[in-house]
Amino acid sequence: MHYPNGKKLSVDAKKKPLPNPTIYSNRGMTLEEDINETNDYYRDTGKAIIHKKPTPVQIVQVDYPRRSAAVIKEAYFKQASTTDYNGVYKGRYVDFEAKETKNKTSFPLNNFHEHQMKHMESIIDHGGICFVIIRFSTLQATYFYPADSLLKHWKNSMNGGRKSISLESMKKEGYIIPIQYHVKVDYLHIIDMYYSTNGGNNNG
Numbered sequence: 001m002h003y004p005n006g007k008k009l010s011v012d013a014k015k016k017p018l019p020n021p022t023i024y025s026n027r028g029m030t031l032e033e034d035i036n037e038t039n040d041y042y043r044d045t046g047k048a049i050i051h052k053k054p055t056p057v058q059i060v061q062v063d064y065p066r067r068s069a070a071v072i073k074e075a076y077f078k079q080a081s082t083t084d085y086n087g088v089y090k091g092r093y094v095d096f097e098a099k100e101t102k103n104k105t106s107f108p109l110n111n112f113h114e115h116q117m118k119h120m121e122s123i124i125d126h127g128g129i130c131f132v133i134i135r136f137s138t139l140q141a142t143y144f145y146p147a148d149s150l151l152k153h154w155k156n157s158m159n160g161g162r163k164s165i166s167l168e169s170m171k172k173e174g175y176i177i178p179i180q181y182h183v184k185v186d187y188l189h190i191i192d193m194y195y196s197t198n199g200g201n202n203n204g
Contacts, residue, residue, distance in 0.1 A: 050087030093128040106164040144190040145174040
């Protein structure tokens with residue numbers, strides 16, 4: 001909370017109506033909405049520039065009712081090529097995926113695709129900040145999970161190992177994102193902690 005500096009308002013200042021403050025409460029019900037709202041807060045306060053990547057759309061049919069206009073009649077969403085969000089924080093590239101599950105004990109790895117894993121691995125190799133935000137909706141728990149930990153489980157599953165990340169592993173290798181009023185999914189706080197204490201490598 002930021003408190004006033006104690007200075008008295010002038011008479012003229014008291015007469016001027018104050019602008020309505022932006023309220024960053026939990027207006028959304030999904031993880032995506034909560035993250036989008038959090039990113040709006042980050043941008044408005046100058047903390048970071050993070051955006052949701054646009055979903056590629058394949059246009060199939062377009063009508064031209066007049067020369068100056070075009071109407072899309074048929075289109076479909078393509079599979080996203082990489083991850084959900086990217087941007088810049090403190091001079092470093094940030095890239096992450098967001099997932100939700102109703103499962104209470106584990107997170108299925110089939111929620112991710114091989115091309116996403118390769119993309120995340122490339123981000124790490126180039127020194128970027130890469131992670132996933134996973135919400136166990138039934139448990140009302142949201143985790144920051146480093147991409148290197150995710151890659152470890154993914155590669156193990158490709159070699160015949162477990163096909164999911166247990167909740168216990170999530171708790172051990174990840175970081176719970178506490179619920180806050182203004183910043184519903186404050187992942188920048190976790191980035192600061194993770195990279196300062198582990199150098200970007202969580203040894204679990």
